[in-house]
Amino acid sequence: MTSYLVVGGGVAGLTAADELLRRDPTAEVTLLEGSDRVGGKIRAGAVAGVSVDVGAEAVLARRPEALELMEHAGLGGQVVHPTGASAQIWSRGRLHRVPPRTLMGVPADPGTLTGLLTDDEVDRVRHETPGVRPGPDEDVSVGELVGSRLGRAVVDRLVEPLLGGVYAGSADLLSAATALPGLLAAARTGEPLLAAVDRVVPAGGGTQAPAPRPVFATLAGGLHRLPAALAGSLESRGARVVLGTVARELHRRPDGGWEVVTGPRPRPTSYLADRVVLAVPAAPAARLLRPVSPEAAGLLGEVETASMAVVTLAYGSRELGELQGSGFLVPPVDGRTVKASTFSAAKWDWVREAGRGAGPDGQDLTLLRVSVGRHREEATLQVPDADLVAVCRSELAAALGRDLPSPVDAHVQRWGGGLPQHAVGHQDRIARVRAALASVPGLAACGAAFDGVGIQACIASARRAVEDLG
Template identity: 50%
Template sequence: MRETDTRTGSGHAVVIGGGIAGLAAAHRLLVTAPGTRVTLLEASDRLGGKLHAGEIAGVRVDLGAESMLARRPEAVALAREVGLGDRLQPPATATASIWTRGALRPMPKGHVMGVPGDASALSGVLSDEGLRRIERDRELPPTEIGDDVAVGAFVAERLGREVVDRLVEPLLGGVYAGDAYRISMRSAVPQLFEAARAHASLTEGVRAIQATAARNQRTGPVFMGIEGGVGQLPLAVADAVRARGGEIRTGTPVTALRRTPAGWQVSAGDDVVAADRVVVAVPAYAAAALLGVEAPAAAAELASVEYASMALMTLAYRRDVVDLPEGSGFLVPPVDGHTIKASTFASRKWGWIADEDPGLLVLRTSVGRYGETEILGRDDADLVELSRRDLRAATGLDATPVATRVTRWHDGLPQYPVGHHARVARVRERVGELPGLAVCGAAYDGVGIPACVASAHAAVDQLAGDATGVDELTRNPVQSLHGAGGE
C-alpha cells in the first residue's frame, strides 16, 4: 500500500461518496474555503447516486429521481450555482390521479401527505363509512403522541385505516418505498407531527397547516426539473468541482478510515490518502463499515438502518397509438393488490421530453416497497409485462412499446422508523466527538434532493466550526419528501 498524499498544511479534505450529497459537500468545501484541496472518492464508475441521466428511444430521460422540491431552496440554488439556471423547468402539468376502487380518480387537494383536513372531495376515494370516520375525529379525546409515533398508526387511530391505506400509504410509500404503519411521523412529516401535538384533533391540525400556508402565500412551482433530466445536476456539480481545482476519482472504493496524529488516513485500494477533514457521504451500511474502528457506537446505529429496494420501468410508445387520461400520472394504493405503485406520464409532465421527440410518449412505472423481495427477483421482461398489465387495467393502454428500460435500485431508500430522529442525533453526537469528521446523505435528514444537499452543507459547516446547520436539521429533520435523492 502506498501513501499518495501526506500533506495536510492549508487543508486537505476528502469526501467519500459521489452521490449528490458527496458532490454538494465537495462543492461547498471549495466555495467556502478557497485554497482547500478537495478529493472526492467514489466506489462505482458513475457519479450521481440515485440521480441518473439516461436515454430511451433517442430521448433523454431520468432513470432515477426526476424532480426536486422547489419550495426548499438548496437543490435549485445549487443547480443555478453550477450553471443550470437556464435549464430549470417546472412540470408542464402537476395534475395527478390515484388509481383506487377500480378507477383513476383526481388526487384530492387540501391534504398534508394524504391526511385530509375534512372529508370534502374524498367521495369515491373513501367509502361512506370512511368519510364518516373522518368527521368523528373532532369528537375523539386528544391522543398522546409522545416523542414520536408511526404515521399510519396515529392517522388510523384518528381518522380510520381507509385514509392511511388509500391516501397516506401511496403518497408516503412513494417517497420512502416504505410502510406507513412503520414510518416515523416526526422524521417523515414533521409539520404534521408538530400540528398533531398542538391541536386536539388531527383534522384541526391539518387545517392549521393549510391556513399557515395560505397566509405565507408561497408563489412559484412546487417542483422543478432540469432540461435533460435532474440526472444532469450531479454531472454539472462534478464539473464545477473540477473547475475549482477539486479532484474526483471514480472506481475508487474506500476500505478503511483511521485517525492519525495529523488528522485522518483514508485507504482506497492500494493508496492511502491523508486528510485533516473527512466527509462520509455514503449509505448507512457503507458508513457503518468505515466507522467501525474509530466510532463503533455510531457504526452500530448506522448498521441498523434498513433499506428498501425498487425498480423503475421506462417505456416509450409511438404517440399516435396512445390515448392516455389527462394529467401527469397516478399513484396506486397497495391495498388494491396491484403490482406497480405509481406511473408518471413523463412526456406530459416534462416539456423537454415531448420537445425532443413529439412523436414519442414516455411513461415510467415503479415497483418495490419495504419488505418486498419476490417482485424484484423477476427478470426485466417480467417487470415490463407486469407494468403493461397494470397500465392496461388503469388506463386502457394496450399498445406495444417501441423501447423499454428497467433500472434497479437495490437498497435504494433508507427507512425512517419511529425513533429515527433520536438515532440520527446519537450518530451525530458520536461522530462529532472526532475532530475533522462529519456524515451526510439520505440516511439522516430526508431522502429528497434538497434534503441531501442541505445535509451536505451542514456537514461542511460543522467541520468549519459552525453547527447551526446541523442544529437546524435536528429541529427540522426532513428537508424534502419528493424525489429519491442520491447519497
C-alpha cells in the first residue's frame, strides 16, 4: 500500500487527495491543513445571520473541472447558475453595461464600446494597428498586447477592471500567456485581435437560437459547501484530514520516503509517507522545498502576490430599494478604492432567498459584496475594518448615484497575499519548477501559483501533480 501526504487543504489539496483515492482506493492518504478548516480561499461568513461566501463565490461552467469535483463531492444536483443580470463598469462617474461579446474586455465589435469610450477612443479601436507580434515562445504583458493594437483606452477602461476582478493585478504586469492565451496565439500568427474575438465569442442568434451556456456556476447555499463535502467524501473513503497542523519542514528520508515535520519546535510531530503533494501557496511551498529542491524553491519564491478584502453588506431591502444589474467593476485609472461590487442578491437566486425574512422583525435583507485591494497597493488595506466598510459604503453610494441607508450588518474578510500574480514569463517559470521537481522522486506541487488563480485551474494543477507522481 502506497502512502501519501497532501500538504494544504485548499481546493488544490482536496482535489489532489480525491484524485489519489480515485486512482488507488487502497492508498493511505493524509491531508494536513494549517488552519481550523479546509477550503482555502473558499470560505463562509455570517452576515446578519445569513451564511454567504466571503471568498470565491463561483466557478467557470464552461470548463469541466469544477463541475466534476462537485459531482465527486455528491453535490452535482445542487449546481445553480446566475440570474442573467448584467454586469456593469463604473467609469468616468457613470455605470455602463459591460459590452457584449468581449473576451477579458477585448471586443469583437468596436461599435458596442460607444458611451463607455469616447468617439476618438472607439475610432482607435476600430482601426486596429499591427502592434506587437510575439515570437512562438515569447510572452508579453496583457497591456502591451492589447494596448499596442487597440489603444490604451481599451486597456484602462475594459481590460483592467476585468483583470482586477480575477487577478487583482495590473495589465502591464500580468502575462498574456496566462490571462489571454487565445489572443496571444492569434497575435503570434498576425491575426487581428478584433477578428480573433469575433471568431471565438459567438454572436447572438435569432429567436430560434438556443440560449448560450452559462459562463458561471455555484452551489445552492454557497460555494463554501464544496470543501466540507469534499473532506467528508475523503474521510468516508479512508483518508485522514488533519486540521490545525502547519507543515514546518520537509525532509527526504534515507529509505526514499518523506517526512513532514509539524508542531512547535520543542515538541515536533512527524508525518511519514512514500510520496508528498505540496498544495500550499508559493511562499510556504518555497520554504518547504528549499532543502530538497533549491531551484524550485527559488523560482516559486519569485512569485509576487496581491492582497485584497471582501466587504459584505446586508441592507434592509425596502430601505435600499432596487439594484440594477449584477454589480460593477471599476477601472483603476479612475482612482477609486473599490475595485468591484457584486449585487449578490441580484446575481444569485439563492442569496436573494436566503435574505428573505432574515432581518430584524422579519424584514427582507439584500446582501451584496464589495472588493478592495490590488497588486502593489497594500496600503489601501492597512486601515481598520470600520474604515474599509466606510469607504465601501461611500463609493457604493457614489456609483449608484443616491444616498444609501445604514447597513444592518457588515463583514470584512481579508485575504493577505491571497492572489499569486502570473507575471510575464510565468509559464516558463512554472515549467522550470516542474522540471526541477521531476528530478526529486515522489514529490509534486500544485495550486494557484501554477496554472491560474481560478478554482478550475487549481483543480487542473492538482490533477497534473498527481499524474506527475506516477
